[in-house]
Amino acid sequence: MQLIGHGGKPLVERVITDKAEAKKKIAGLKKVPASRQMATEAIGIAYGFFSPIEGFMKKADVEATCKKMELADGTIWSIPIVYDISDKEIADYGIKQGESVLLTFDGNPLAIFDIEEIYTYSKDEIAEKVYGTKEEKHPGVARTYAYKDKFLGGKITLVNEPKVREPFGPYFLTPRQHRAKFQEKKWQRIVAHQTRNVPHSGHEWLMKHAYIAAHGDMPVEQMEAPGGATSGILVNCIVGEKRAGDYIDEAIVLTQDELRKSGYFREDIHMVTMTFWDMRYAGPREAVHHSIIRTNLGLTHHMFGRDHAGVGTYYHSYQAHHLLMSIPKEKLNITPIYVLEWAYCPHCGEVTCIGLCGHTKELQKFSGTKIRSIIMDEVKPTRMIFRPEVFDVVMDSAKKFGFGSPFVTKEYLAKAAPAFRVDPL
């Protein structure tokens, strides 16, 4: 069955699942080893997470993305998905425009890459247009300036599906599998909560707000009976490159799931999955990119809080909201749900929305940084701000996966196994 993705176009699915066919197609192709990031994005392209793009972008699409925030054909697109390569690698691997190569990962076949174009593009322009800055301390800009000499553009066909390791296995679903799950659950409206965090109760209330907002004008009695929900929250965890001090991905995924397992969200209204993506911290443009990914997963709504996908002070708090609001509805077929922060009010004695509570001088704002600090000091937070079951999973994840810490350390970066592997064909 043909599925429709972003831009109203058929969902891209460029995957050869038959091993015999895959072996035939790759026979004789030059092998080019892909970095973790390129392998991750090739997988994402092939499964349709970045639909309608069918491969790594060619120059016209990169130019249109940078200058007009759209692909060359006018489809909204905000972040270039590019394959960078050095002149030396082009020479060493004998890469030629018009030929196909076999991308490998860890020495095993991954995907056929039809090299339609070899080109250069101004890194200054990418930095300026996508990130709004050329400062190299912006991580997305640093990534841009680290690109090698040239880019390769062309279609990708996955020939060897990745094996996702534990504990991530059950949480990795392709766009097609997401849609099948939503159908099974009979969800008509699904709101994305995008996260790279362990949840505190401020996050929990954001999700609850977004769920009710997304359910909107549908009959409220649909929410009443357990098992009868027609709306859902999809917590879609971004799993990708980590920096020291981030939560480990294992803790993020397992703690988000624990909220439902421990009953803070009813079983039939909440689900956790993950998407492989290296955060660019592009703020507003990344909010658009996340909207595109979640459209492709089959969601109807996407929650956006303060400073979505931002870093430091590069973007003002609601800049992402303003950019999303400026896009005509027919060009982005997912409805944004804009949410304000929730904070603890000692006067109200509860967690409340900053837009509702009148005790403005007393509000104690949630801070991911502060909660991280509390956990690093090995102090159990109060249950008003952090569910005890979630804290227990954080500590357990630290022991099982984090070499003693729930945060990314040098040891984790050096020793943690990649989230997926590719086996010999």
Added chain:
Amino acid sequence: MAETFPINIWINEERFKALNDAGLAGLLKEELAGMKVLIVPCTAEQRDKVLTLFPMAKYDAATTKSIELLPKQVKDKIYELAVRRKTLNVMDEFIKEVEKG
């Protein structure tokens, strides 16, 4: 008053009892629904020295405006010094101790 840049040392039940028993509970502030915290102030110069001595730490200029990601063992030493001296103004002494090795 000059701007200060805090190091937040979060206090568990055991430490709270010890501070209370020693008559030092007054040094603590309460944040985030009853969490107890020792807020140790740094001047800009002290902040910069701490960030140099402990390169894994960061100054969060965007949200909390505090020094973050200091290892627990480092914060434990600052906590012990504050309790010993019965004051929060311990960063000069702490930095000197670290620089001495």
